[in-house]
Amino acid sequence: MTPVAITNTLSGKKETIVPLHPGKIKMYVCGITPYDYPHMGHGRVYVTFDLLYRLLTTLGYEVSYCRNFTDIDDKLLNKAELELGDRMRYLEIADRYIKAFHQDMNSLNCKNPDYEPRVTQTIPEIIAFIEGLIKAGKAYEVSGDVYFSIPSFPAYGELSKRNIDDLMAGARVEISELKKNPLDFALWKAEPQGMFWKSPWGYGRPGWHIECSAMAKKFLGEQLDVHGGGMDLIFPHHENEKAQSEGLFDEQFVRTWVHNAFVTINKEKMSKSLGNFFILRDIFKRYDPMVVRYYFLNHYFRAPLDFSFDDLDMAQKSYQRLCKFFAEDQAAACEDMLASPLVKKMLAFVVDDLNTVGMLGVLFEHLPELKNNASERACVKMFLNQVLGLTLQPLPEKEVAITPEIQKLLDEREKARVAKDWKRADELRDQLKALGIEVHDKKNK
Numbered sequence: 001m002t003p004v005a006i007t008n009t010l011s012g013k014k015e016t017i018v019p020l021h022p023g024k025i026k027m028y029v030c031g032i033t034p035y036d037y038p039h040m041g042h043g044r045v046y047v048t049f050d051l052l053y054r055l056l057t058t059l060g061y062e063v064s065y066c067r068n069f070t071d072i073d074d075k076l077l078n079k080a081e082l083e084l085g086d087r088m089r090y091l092e093i094a095d096r097y098i099k100a101f102h103q104d105m106n107s108l109n110c111k112n113p114d115y116e117p118r119v120t121q122t123i124p125e126i127i128a129f130i131e132g133l134i135k136a137g138k139a140y141e142v143s144g145d146v147y148f149s150i151p152s153f154p155a156y157g158e159l160s161k162r163n164i165d166d167l168m169a170g171a172r173v174e175i176s177e178l179k180k181n182p183l184d185f186a187l188w189k190a191e192p193q194g195m196f197w198k199s200p201w202g203y204g205r206p207g208w209h210i211e212c213s214a215m216a217k218k219f220l221g222e223q224l225d226v227h228g229g230g231m232d233l234i235f236p237h238h239e240n241e242k243a244q245s246e247g248l249f250d251e252q253f254v255r256t257w258v259h260n261a262f263v264t265i266n267k268e269k270m271s272k273s274l275g276n277f278f279i280l281r282d283i284f285k286r287y288d289p290m291v292v293r294y295y296f297l298n299h300y301f302r303a304p305l306d307f308s309f310d311d312l313d314m315a316q317k318s319y320q321r322l323c324k325f326f327a328e329d330q331a332a333a334c335e336d337m338l339a340s341p342l343v344k345k346m347l348a349f350v351v352d353d354l355n356t357v358g359m360l361g362v363l364f365e366h367l368p369e370l371k372n373n374a375s376e377r378a379c380v381k382m383f384l385n386q387v388l389g390l391t392l393q394p395l396p397e398k399e400v401a402i403t404p405e406i407q408k409l410l411d412e413r414e415k416a417r418v419a420k421d422w423k424r425a426d427e428l429r430d431q432l433k434a435l436g437i438e439v440h441d442k443k444n445k
Helices: 040-058 074-084 087-107 123-135 164-168 208-220 231-249 280-286 289-297 309-325 341-350 356-370 374-386 404-418 422-434
Strands: 005-008 013-016 024-029 062-067 139-142 145-148 185-190 197-199 202-206 224-230 254-260 263-265
Touching (some): 024 040, 024 208, 040 062, 040 087, 040 224, 040 263, 040 280, 040 289, 074 087, 087 280, 123 139, 123 197, 123 202, 123 208, 123 231, 145 231, 185 231, 208 224, 231 254, 280 422, 309 356, 341 356, 404 422
Parallel strands (some): 024 062, 024 224
Antiparallel strands (some): 005 013, 139 145, 185 202, 197 202
16 A cells, blocks of 8 residues: 655654554544634535545555544633523534534545534543543542543643643643643533433533543444544644543554644634634635635645635636636546556655645646646546545526625725724635635725
8 A cells, every 4th residue: 555654743753654453544634613604614524534534545545433522612612602692502503513514525526424423422432531540640520520631641731742831831721720730731610419421420511522532432442553633633622632541551542643734814713713714605606616726725734825816816817727727527537546646656655644735736747748648637536536535517697686684794894994093904804705706996086
């Protein structure tokens, strides 16, 4: 099998993925908390790991891919309280946005994982995991809460390259009088009698970090070949997962940790908490989802992607060029895709830290010579379909109607311009552009 090299966050170096069991790879990717629609940052994460999944399976690896849903969380409870008037109706919120997530991932042509566990369906395994940590002396119970003991795990900070002294100085530490150590984190959170789930420590619900450790163990086992997610998960989430799993099983939890960089706006991370995000389905109103996928793939996954509509416009033109070039290959046949000389050149870049930027450079450089080589062209098209997940179907023309929502934004923007609130006017212009409306201002006389 062709080896695949990728940057391992743990070592900070590019390393060849060497599975625990030859030819078989167990890959876990942290999923969403389904309390709102997926945004562009989510899109980048799951297109990145869909690419890795497609690449590995194309090369002949047997990949077991697990991606979870965190369907019990304060954000879900708050959303249920706000929208439905009852925090205990949080599963209605989760169901709604899980459905939306699947729709958006299907639009981006992301393959379905082999397993998509939900936290609420994994509670017995989570409780058993916590019991094991307590028995091993890695966790303790106090007043119905259970905490992981950081001093019991000397390797804490190894993944995120942080030291205990710096963390003790206050880096993202949740303060509680119940903790023996300020760094200790919650495995189980006590709730009033009868609320959520019954456990050996009383009624309650799991902490965030323990959920992924337990789901990974249930569906993939005690050790993983690849664990991925966005860079924001390195600390504390993945650091805590590592501590829990290695603390319980006393062996390396993950051989290769993989993290993609953020999508940013004006160099600032795109996120719901900052309010500077674009949801995928709004972008899809303006751009075909395949253009969005191509846009992600046209950037190195470990480098920040500073979002702009101008870049999306350029990606659209570039992708349209490919669609037109390969439009006449319906009858051409490819006998052995991986034996194609050009595919070999392209593949050499992708197996080298998912370098799709270099791969696309090779592709465009060789387009002229592909014109008169139908079988080679068919193999390249198959590679773009199968590994990059690009359908290369002609892009449909999009007609945008002026809806009440769009008119409201136009009116609000005009008021901002009159008030000379240029920052707000620019923000509204970007929102309108995401909906397919180009605004051209006339110069004031």
